[in-house]
Amino acid sequence: xxxxxxxxxxxxxxxxxxxxxxxxxRSPTSAFGLLVLxxxxxxxxxxxxxxxxxxxxxxxxxxxxxxxxxxxxxTDELGRDIFSRLVFxxxxxxxxxxxxxxxxxxxxxxxxxxxxxxxxRFDTVMMRITDIFLSFPSLILSLxxxxxxxxSLNNAIVAIALTSWPPIARLARAEAMxxxxxxYIAAARLQGAxxxxxxxxxxxxxxxxxxxxxxxxxxxxxxxxxxxxxxxxLGAQPPLPEWGAMIATGRRYMLDNWWLVTYPGLAILxxxxxxxxxxxxxxxxxxxxxxxxx
Amino acid sequence: xxxxxxxxNLRIRYGGAARExxxxxxxxxxxxxxxxxxxxxxxxxxxxxxxxKLLPGATITADRLRxxxxxxxxxxxxxxxxxxxxxxxxxxxxxxxxxNPIRRVGDQVSETYLRHFRCSRREARERALAMxxxxxxxxxERVYRQYPHEVSGGMGQRIxxxxxxxxxxxxxxxxxxxxxxxxxxxxxxxxxxxNLVRNRGIGLIMISHDLNLVRNFCDRVLIMYAGQxxxxxxxxxxxxAEHPYTRGLLAAQPRIGGPRAPLSVLDRKPEWxxxxx
Amino acid sequence: xxxxxxxxxxxxxxxxxxxxxxxxxxxxxxxxxRLMPADPVRAMVGEDATRxxxxxxxxxxxxxxxxxxxxxYYLRDVASGDFGTSIRTGQPVxxxxxxxxPATIELATFAIIIGALLGIPMGVLAAVxxxxxxxxxxxxxxxxxxxxxxxxxxxxxxxxxxxxLGLVGGSGRMDQFYIGLVEERTGFLLIDSxxxxxxxxxxxxxxxxxxxxxxxxxxSAAYITRMTxxxxxxxxxxEYVTTARVKGLSQAQTIWLxxxxxxxxxxxxxVALAYGSLLEGAVLIETVFAWPGFGQYLTSNLIxxxxxxxxxxxxxxGVIFIxxxxxxxxxxxxLDPRTRS
Numbered sequence: 001x002x003x004x005x006x007x008x009x010x011x012x013x014x015x016x017x018x019x020x021x022x023x024x025x026r027s028p029t030s031a032f033g034l035l036v037l038x039x040x041x042x043x044x045x046x047x048x049x050x051x052x053x054x055x056x057x058x059x060x061x062x063x064x065x066x067x068x069x070x071x072x073x074x075t076d077e078l079g080r081d082i083f084s085r086l087v088f089x090x091x092x093x094x095x096x097x098x099x100x101x102x103x104x105x106x107x108x109x110x111x112x113x114x115x116x117x118x119x120x121r122f123d124t125v126m127m128r129i130t131d132i133f134l135s136f137p138s139l140i141l142s143l144x145x146x147x148x149x150x151x152s153l154n155n156a157i158v159a160i161a162l163t164s165w166p167p168i169a170r171l172a173r174a175e176a177m178x179x180x181x182x183x184y185i186a187a188a189r190l191q192g193a194x195x196x197x198x199x200x201x202x203x204x205x206x207x208x209x210x211x212x213x214x215x216x217x218x219x220x221x222x223x224x225x226x227x228x229x230x231x232x233x234l235g236a237q238p239p240l241p242e243w244g245a246m247i248a249t250g251r252r253y254m255l256d257n258w259w260l261v262t263y264p265g266l267a268i269l270x271x272x273x274x275x276x277x278x279x280x281x282x283x284x285x286x287x288x289x290x291x292x293x294x
Numbered sequence: 295x296x297x298x299x300x301x302x303n304l305r306i307r308y309g310g311a312a313r314e315x316x317x318x319x320x321x322x323x324x325x326x327x328x329x330x331x332x333x334x335x336x337x338x339x340x341x342x343x344x345x346x347k348l349l350p351g352a353t354i355t356a357d358r359l360r361x362x363x364x365x366x367x368x369x370x371x372x373x374x375x376x377x378x379x380x381x382x383x384x385x386x387x388x389x390x391x392x393x394n395p396i397r398r399v400g401d402q403v404s405e406t407y408l409r410h411f412r413c414s415r416r417e418a419r420e421r422a423l424a425m426x427x428x429x430x431x432x433x434x435e436r437v438y439r440q441y442p443h444e445v446s447g448g449m450g451q452r453i454x455x456x457x458x459x460x461x462x463x464x465x466x467x468x469x470x471x472x473x474x475x476x477x478x479x480x481x482x483x484x485x486x487x488x489n490l491v492r493n494r495g496i497g498l499i500m501i502s503h504d505l506n507l508v509r510n511f512c513d514r515v516l517i518m519y520a521g522q523x524x525x526x527x528x529x530x531x532x533x534x535a536e537h538p539y540t541r542g543l544l545a546a547q548p549r550i551g552g553p554r555a556p557l558s559v560l561d562r563k564p565e566w567x568x569x570x571x
Numbered sequence: 572x573x574x575x576x577x578x579x580x581x582x583x584x585x586x587x588x589x590x591x592x593x594x595x596x597x598x599x600x601x602x603x604x605r606l607m608p609a610d611p612v613r614a615m616v617g618e619d620a621t622r623x624x625x626x627x628x629x630x631x632x633x634x635x636x637x638x639x640x641x642x643x644y645y646l647r648d649v650a651s652g653d654f655g656t657s658i659r660t661g662q663p664v665x666x667x668x669x670x671x672x673p674a675t676i677e678l679a680t681f682a683i684i685i686g687a688l689l690g691i692p693m694g695v696l697a698a699v700x701x702x703x704x705x706x707x708x709x710x711x712x713x714x715x716x717x718x719x720x721x722x723x724x725x726x727x728x729x730x731x732x733x734x735x736l737g738l739v740g741g742s743g744r745m746d747q748f749y750i751g752l753v754e755e756r757t758g759f760l761l762i763d764s765x766x767x768x769x770x771x772x773x774x775x776x777x778x779x780x781x782x783x784x785x786x787x788x789x790x791s792a793a794y795i796t797r798m799t800x801x802x803x804x805x806x807x808x809x810e811y812v813t814t815a816r817v818k819g820l821s822q823a824q825t826i827w828l829x830x831x832x833x834x835x836x837x838x839x840x841x842v843a844l845a846y847g848s849l850l851e852g853a854v855l856i857e858t859v860f861a862w863p864g865f866g867q868y869l870t871s872n873l874i875x876x877x878x879x880x881x882x883x884x885x886x887x888x889g890v891i892f893i894x895x896x897x898x899x900x901x902x903x904x905x906l907d908p909r910t911r912s
Contacts, residue, residue, distance in 0.1 A: 379818040
């Protein structure tokens with residue numbers, strides 16, 4: 001039974017995904033977003049081939065070179081090629097995005113769906129907790145966590161994950177509450193399905209799409225927070241080519257050597273802009289009110 | 295009788311829509327009360343709003359769209375501002391939504407006057423109070439200061455009528471003016487509207503889905519279906535309607551003391567959708 | 572009478588929920604503080620203290636008690652206004668923070684004014700021109716503001732407007748040679764310099780605040796624009812807008828005289844929330860501009876690992892957030908006649 005529905009549903013959902021991508025490509029802004037993200041993934045995957053230099057090898061005879069021959073984006077204070085460091089930095093950015101998503105998505109989903117479905121005191125307590133987390137700007141709370149855990153890339157990821165689950169949980173809860181009284185849930189209950197089974201098998205799959213969209217929307221914030229932590233020296237530590245940290249070290253030389261801070265900043269800006277544009281497009285693509293107006 | 299409105303071959307298409315919402319509607323209107331009847335989606339409200347040119351994003355074309363001495367198709371938005379409210383106005387359906395919730399109702403009424411006449415606020419206020427009295431509001435001074443959520447539906451609609459008649463227009467379009475009201479106050483409100491329209495010689499277009507109401511309050515009736523006028527009749531001649539759609543509408547009305555057989559169901563023939571040139 | 576009791580009940584409910592949130596905040600900051608891997612006792616007594624001294628301090632700090640008991644002590648201290656002592660300055664943390672706060676408030680207030688003046692008209696324009704080119708242009712501008720890493724934009728702006736064009740002052744709150752010239756009364760430099768009649772200092776301060784305030788303002792304008800647009804779009808679909816048009820009001824009059832009043836309440840909420848998030852941007856921008864405010868205090872203490880100071884800062888941000896929420900709730904009731912009656 002479940003196998004059958006799966007085999008039917010998969011291609012349908014794949015087709016739906018295809019439709020969404022097609023829709024996104026039609027609008028220039030979201031197409032730009034998709035393009036930048038594709039470039040980011042490609043850069044991360046093919047970093048060793050794209051990079052013209054080793055991102056860690058210092059060349060003290062060749063420090064602070066302006067962009068030009070051999071070094072398209074110039075070199076930093078230790079003679080390292082900025083372009084190559086940016087390309088390798090894409091890997092760090094992707095790692096952050098990936099790890100935060102796989103932590104935040106499930107946590108938000110589990111907390112949100114169970115408090116939405118179970119309701120009662122459990123719901124009240126859970127929502128109080130999310131309220132408390134939501135009463136801080138995400139960067140400040142991440143700062144506090146990293147300060148307690150000690151500065152490192154991994155701790156930064158943990159801190160960001162810890163601070164970005166509440167909006168997801170809120171959303172999943174709202175969704176779960178709309179499904180909670182649906183007939184098919186009642187049917188499952190009448191068949192004797194346990195609460196756990198109903199939540200996992202019937203509620204979670206229904207909440208998944210909106211949670212995924214919300215995660216995409218949140219990625220821009222995640223990237224900015226990660227870069228902010230890196231900039232404050234609380235995220236990735238040198239010599240890792242994390243973009244925020246690159247800006248932090250470049251800051252000392254910025255007045256005479258603009259390229260040290262300019263290019264990493266542009267990289268952060270374009271990736272977070274890409275996520276924002278994509279999120280904007282996704283909202284349009286999935287908003288039923290907009291669909292029939294095309 | 296002088297002609298207020300002369301419409302010929304009016305066509306309206308909403309932006310991005312595949313089909314025209316109104317397809318070749320023609321009629322004339324004197325200083326009389328014309329009813330436009332049709333089911334939802336027949337394009338009757340669209341016609342009303344098109345006359346005021348209040349359909350953003352829609353394309354309006356017509357062979358003729360004359361209102362008194364002006365050709366509405368040629369008017370710019372600036373010139374329309376002097377028409378709207380002053381010479382042609384519209385009563386909307388539900389006072390719960392058609393009054394601005396955060397402004398005092400009196401200010402909203404007198405705004406019509408202030409917009410079109412050079413006068414002091416005081417004078418506009420006097421006018422508005424007089425008009426509120428004319429729509430049979432007992433304590434106009436008190437109502438003037440109230441907010442829309444503090445007045446009842448029937449009262450709200452009377453305020454709406456006062457607002458729309460304050461500048462003494464020649465033509466009023468009433469778009470389902472009583473559909474949102476309680477049955478008990480419907481007749482009151484209609485009576486007030488009817489009296490004012492008659493005494494001031496205002497042309498009225500009453501848009502409604504309620505055949506009985508239109509029959510009792512209008513001189514002539516236009517039956518619309520799928521964006522076209524299928525039949526025009528004198529209100530008294532409604533029983534003698536020829537078009538099968540109109541006959542269907544009439545047959546679907548329940549009647550006290552009538553036969554107890556199940557009411558007939560409207561049938562819609564696909565050929566009515568085709569344009570009758 | 573019953574209405575009054577209802578009101579009191581509602582107020583009590585609200586106070587109760589705020590109290591619970593506050594307690595949660597305290598719990599959160601307390602436990603984050605305990606997460607720290609570094610040993611606070613070792614930090615206080617130094618590497619070569621005797622075992623006795625170490626244990627003495629350990630007990631003095633209450634670290635031998637169970638965690639919940641420690642939390643109660645923490646609550647008692649906080650209730651009496653004792654947030655601990657700063658390791659760096661040796662002063663009570665709360666005093667340090669009160670000292671740096673005006674600088675941040677000055678910056679944030681400047682910024683929110685710029686943000687609102689920029690964001691609200693842009694949002695209205697975008698809503699009115701929905702799906703036409705001004706809407707698209709505004710969307711790109713505001714999304715860019717939303718996406719930029721503000722610490723980076725700050726540096727680029729310093730390079731361009733300060734180093735190359737020389738249009739504005741650089742880092743700090745005023746030019747070096749004015750420091751100490753004006754007596755501190757309110758802590759707000761713009762006010763203090765006016766009180767002292769030092770116009771040079773005043774203009775120097777304006778010159779310094781303008782660039783970081785514009786950047787912060789731009790980033791909050793991005794948020795304000797997007798929210799204003801969606802609020803306005805909601806209103807433009809309402810029937811009363813049609814009523815106003817039927818009366819003969821132009822589109823502009825309809826928007827500003829009718830629709831705008833209806834989004835005013837929502838805008839207040841949004842601007843209040845944006846003001847709160849400015850604190851986040853302030854942490855980063857103050858570092859870039861060497862602005863001696865709350866953000867710089869927080870980050871400099873982060874780096875030396877003074878958890879008392881850091882956690883108090885975090886707590887204060889949380890309290891400010893809750894306060895702003897309450898305030899916008901209150902303004903909501905005052906501004907909307909439907910909730911007033």
